[in-house]
Amino acid sequence: AQTVTQSQPEMSVQEAETVTLSCTYDTSENNYYLFWYKQPPSRQMILVIRQEAYKQQNATENRFSVNFQKAAKSFSLKISDSQLGDTAMYFCAFTDAGNNRKLIWGLGTSLAVNP
Amino acid sequence: SQTIHQWPATLVQPVGSPLSLECTVEGTSNPNLYWYRQAAGRGLQLLFYSVGIGQISSEVPQNLSASRPQDRQFILSSKKLLLSDSGFYLCAWRGPGNSGANVLTFGAGSRLTVL
Numbered sequence: 001a002q003t004v005t006q007s008q009p010e011m012s013v014q015e016a017e018t019v020t021l022s023c024t025y026d027t028s029e030n031n032y033y034l035f036w037y038k039q040p041p042s043r044q045m046i047l048v049i050r051q052e053a054y055k056q057q058n059a060t061e062n063r064f065s066v067n068f069q070k071a072a073k074s075f076s077l078k079i080s081d082s083q084l085g086d087t088a089m090y091f092c093a094f095t096d097a098g099n100n101r102k103l104i105w106g107l108g109t110s111l112a113v114n115p
Numbered sequence: 116s117q118t119i120h121q122w123p124a125t126l127v128q129p130v131g132s133p134l135s136l137e138c139t140v141e142g143t144s145n146p147n148l149y150w151y152r153q154a155a156g157r158g159l160q161l162l163f164y165s166v167g168i169g170q171i172s173s174e175v176p177q178n179l180s181a182s183r184p185q186d187r188q189f190i191l192s193s194k195k196l197l198l199s200d201s202g203f204y205l206c207a208w209r210g211p212g213n214s215g216a217n218v219l220t221f222g223a224g225s226r227l228t229v230l
Contacts (some may be wrong), residue, residue: 035218043153043203045221091159093219102149102174103219105159 002027006106013082014114020067021077021109022114023092031097034068034075039108040088048090051075053097082113117142121222122204124131128229134193136208141187145211148189149219150181155202162204165189174226202230 003026013019025034036048051059051068058066063080079086092106121138129132140146140185150162161174171181178196178197182190189206204225 024161037219043226045205045207045224047218047220074186076133102161102164107158 001095002029002096002104004092004104004106006090006092006109009107010012010110010112012112012114013079015082015084017082017083018053018078019079019082021079021090021092021111023075023106025073025092025094025104027042027073027094027096028095033034033095033097034066034079035093035095035103036064036066036075036095037091038086038088049077074095075087080113084115087111087113107112117219117220117221118206119220119222121225123206124223125226126228128227130198130229131195134200134227136191136204136227138189138191138222139187140189140208142152143187143208143210145186146208147211147217148183149209150189151205151207153205153224154201161207162191162218168193175187184200199218199228201227203227207209 003022007022017030032053034051038046038048049059049061049064051066059069065078067076089108089110091108093103095103118141128134148165151159152162153159163171163173165171165183168183169187179193208218210218
């Protein structure tokens, strides 16, 4: 069965510093997509970044970047220059390339950015 | 551009009363639609998804049902609410077809409290 594991239930970081959130997944598929979503206290779920498994280059969106290690089935999220507005729950998710029906979700990591 | 609307935002209902949460999507055709529940601020549980009008797939046996009377309308219902139905409900959509590349976009959520 396909699974997504986020091993850090809670993390904290000082403002302006860098933090890395971990995510591992398990699949026998070769072609798939990985996502990081953010859920701030407002509870609105927002896409942070997306990675295609067939791309070797790590995805980057401004201060957010991923370290995608396909062989290790690892997909960590790095947040640089952390801001107070980054305080949120972060969810890692996975989907097969050919399955548009549903995503497999991790349980989330609660990140607190401290002033 | 595509937008997703979900209402009501907050609902307090007595045990045994009916429920209707509504979700509509604008700016796209034949979307894949989803209902998720999130309890205690952690983890997303997929309840239902739909790939077309009248086509509903249930992920978890429960006290809830879903309907898709129109292409861009998705309704979550219950005839008699239970205390355990309390939670945060999220509607989401993805593009049509079978591509895992399609991003899941969420509504603002509905907070249901059953007393």
